[in-house]
Amino acid sequence: MAKQLDYHTIREIFTRFRDAEPEPKGELEHVNAYTLVVAVALSAQATDAGVNKATRALFEIADTPEKMLALGKEGLIEHIKTIGLYRNKAKNVIKLSRILVEEYGGTVPSSRAALEGLPGVGRKTANVVLNMWWRHPAQAVDTHIFRLGNRAGIAPGKDVVAVERAIEDNIPAEFQLHAHHWMILHGRYICVARKPKCGACLIRDLCAFEDKTE
Structure with a gap:
């Protein structure tokens, strides 16, 4: 040190x-706050380039938590199976999407505590979303x-x-x-x-x- x-x-x-x-600019591709949360969650132990390659087609059909739930875990896996730990990540994305729909009306919360309460979202992910979407100095x-x-x-x-x-x-x-x-x-x-x-x-x-x- x-x-x-x-x-x-x-x-x-x-x-x-x-x-x-x-x-x-951050290098993860996204179209809204929700797709940013998903992209960052998928990027753990993976490269941004690899995540972007997998999510371009995914976000064309599932850019909201409601659409992601309609796609389902197996449908999601088909899009992200080139990403490391894809099965566990798919499970978390479906879980966090359900929470967003049931508890937040389908919108992504803007507080760190709420973001960290989502499956697969830790402090780093929360800070990325706070910074890139809401322009907080996180x-x-x-x-x-x-x-x-x-x-x-x-x-x-x-x-x-x-x-x-x-x-x-x-x-x-x-x-x-x-x-x-x-x-x-x-x-x-x-x-x-x-x-x-x-x-x-x-x-x-x-x-x-x-x-x-x-």
Whole structure:
């Protein structure tokens, strides 16, 4: 775990991220709040690209919880069987769809507690939905953010909740809305796990990572 960077260094890091990509976007394809919940739930231990490939046809016929229930678990499985853990994920999607219909009138709730109460929806999923759909400054910490936060010293922490708190505490408010997207994209494409692409990194001179690559 790298040392915590100071406030001015972190501000410069996110200023560079913003200058390079003013409006970063999540890569999961969706058409409404419901399909976003489903896509994020399906993305656990899977790639966004793999989820998108499976859900394009699915969301054409099941873009509401009512339509998903009509499709049924076996019909859903036919669309998502290329995704890891698809049987358990299908079970959760059907369950959460039923809850949305019976308890929320078919609409996706906008509170973290309510979202976390849905089957297959944890804190990270809830934060993604809060951020991407309702534009709350919620920080969804995945493996890329956890790695970058600790490696660069932006938001070090021993677990995902600690890193989430460090992001909230250490990154200036003006960057909070897009912070997790900038970090995910940087971790996914530049600060990769095995051999980070430090030569192409726009924050190389600010990063606390000691074992930089050429």
